[in-house]
Amino acid sequence: MNPKNDTTSLPPNAVIGIVGGGQLGRMSAIAAAQLGFRTHVLAATQDEPAVQVSHSATIGSHSDPATLRAFAEAVDVVTFEFENVSADGLDLLSSIRPVRPSGAILRISQDRAQEKTFLGSVDVDVAPWRLVTDEASLHEVAEALGYPFILKTTRLGYDGKGQRRVMKPEDLVAAFDALEPKPLVAEGMIDFGMEVSVMVARGVHGTVRCFDVTENRHVNGILDLSLAPARLDPEVAQNAQDMARRIAEGLDLVGLLGVEMFVGRDGRLLVNEIAPRPHNSGHWTMDACPVDQFAMHVRAVTGLPLPEPVRHSDAVMKNLIGPDDMALWPEIIAAPRLIPHLYGKAQARPGRKMGHVNVIFPRGSLPGEFGVEAALKPLAPG
Ligand SMILES: Nc1ncnc2c1ncn2[C@@H]1O[C@H](COP(=O)(O)OP(=O)(O)O)[C@@H](O)[C@H]1O
Numbered sequence: 384m385n386p387k388n389d390t391t392s393l394p395p396n397a398v399i400g401i402v403g404g405g406q407l408g409r410m411s412a413i414a415a416a417q418l419g420f421r422t423h424v425l426a427a428t429q430d431e432p433a434v435q436v437s438h439s440a441t442i443g444s445h446s447d448p449a450t451l452r453a454f455a456e457a458v459d460v461v462t463f464e465f466e467n468v469s470a471d472g473l474d475l476l477s478s479i480r481p482v483r484p485s486g487a488i489l490r491i492s493q494d495r496a497q498e499k500t501f502l503g504s505v506d507v508d509v510a511p512w513r514l515v516t517d518e519a520s521l522h523e524v525a526e527a528l529g530y531p532f533i534l535k536t537t538r539l540g541y542d543g544k545g546q547r548r549v550m551k552p553e554d555l556v557a558a559f560d561a562l563e564p565k566p567l568v569a570e571g572m573i574d575f576g577m578e579v580s581v582m583v584a585r586g587v588h589g590t591v592r593c594f595d596v597t598e599n600r601h602v603n604g605i606l607d608l609s610l611a612p613a614r615l616d617p618e619v620a621q622n623a624q625d626m627a628r629r630i631a632e633g634l635d636l637v638g639l640l641g642v643e644m645f646v647g648r649d650g651r652l653l654v655n656e657i658a659p660r661p662h663n664s665g666h667w668t669m670d671a672c673p674v675d676q677f678a679m680h681v682r683a684v685t686g687l688p689l690p691e692p693v694r695h696s697d698a699v700m701k702n703l704i705g706p707d708d709m710a711l712w713p714e715i716i717a718a719p720r721l722i723p724h725l726y727g728k729a730q731a732r733p734g735r736k737m738g739h740v741n742v743i744f745p746r747g748s749l750p751g752e753f754g755v756e757a758a759l760k761p762l763a764p765g
């Protein structure tokens with residue numbers, strides 16, 4: 384049988400191959416172990432967060448064909464916590480084992496221009512945008528979008544890296560020169576009222592499950608705080624979930640995908656980007672849902688049933704970033720209401736995600752700003 388169409392579920396002790404050794408792989412591996420699976424991680428070093436908690440690992444580069452082959456042959460199904468495997472690498476993996484989500488989905492999500500084109504094709508709105516291939520097109524694009532706008536690399540951006548705000552014509556060329564690799568996309572700056580995200584899972588039989596919409600706050604381009612449920616009009620929240628469903632179905636997703644959106648002041652939704660893997664803004668589910676995003680990911684890629692997501696509590700998630708937040712660790716682990724999750728990273732460099740904390744509240748009692756601030760002490764929301 385074509386492994387792509389295999390809808391049988393994997394038995395206990397089957398091996399899930401995870402490409403990437405970071406925290407998303409670590410938390411997926413923990414969820415996999417809880418469901419009786421083994422995990423085998425492809426990572427660059429033995430000390431990475433996911434390798435620390437997995438059954439076994441292939442240590443090497445995701446761009447080396449021999450390494451990819453050895454990894455795929457050691458596992459029953461391949462999934463990702465890291466999206467930037469080359470097209471050739473994805474083809475190689477798919478020739479050996481089922482790859483979930485598929486290589487085609489990864490290719491779309493690796494490239495902001497392809498991603499936006501796909502989103503348009505499933506009737507999902509995005510910010511006004513243009514592809515910028517060279518300096519000549521840059522000026523035309525600036526004229527068309529108007530100032531201010533944002534220039535982003537089409538590939539390899541994360542945590543606000545790989546993008547520049549262009550406030551005025553004098554900044555244009557410097558921003559273009561500073562961003563690599565080319566081409567770039569230029570996006571109109573959206574004056575949003577709120578940023579939200581939806582985690583959506585789709586199984587081998589086409590069952591789609593959406594978690595409740597999450598409200599997200601970024602500081603310096605990095606996610607700082609998530610609140611669940613997002614404080615939205617129910618109709619807008621339903622629209623956000625419907626969009627996530629259209630995206631999952633349009634991609635023929637098998638796995639989990641995060642959809643980041645801007646909510647306009649009039650309630651209009653624009654999708655910012657998609658990520659075909661567990662997402663930082665879904666970490667609150669770990670302590671507020673019986674089946675969290677990582678368990679849902681593992682269930683989707685192994686062909687297990689996907690239960691309706693149940694949120695038994697409201698939740699706030701705060702990232703622990705760099706040495707400043709880690710300096711508070713002794714107080715964090717002593718605090719009775721903070722639920723800590725640390726990623727096992729040896730060094731706390733500035734801007735590096737070291738862990739997160741969740742705080743849960745009885746369903747329906749998510750507090751306002753001051754309550755959130757008080758609940759997070761000793762941490763201060765950014
Ligand atoms: N077009 C835009 N208008 C306004 N803010 C934006 C826009 N694009 C990005 N941002 C802000 O920058 C953050 C990071 O941008 P994003 O495109 O999601 O890149 P990354 O891949 O780094 O997450 C967003 O979450 C949002 O806060």
Ligand SMILES: [Mg+2]
Pocket residue numbers: 643656
């Ligand atoms: Mg983003």
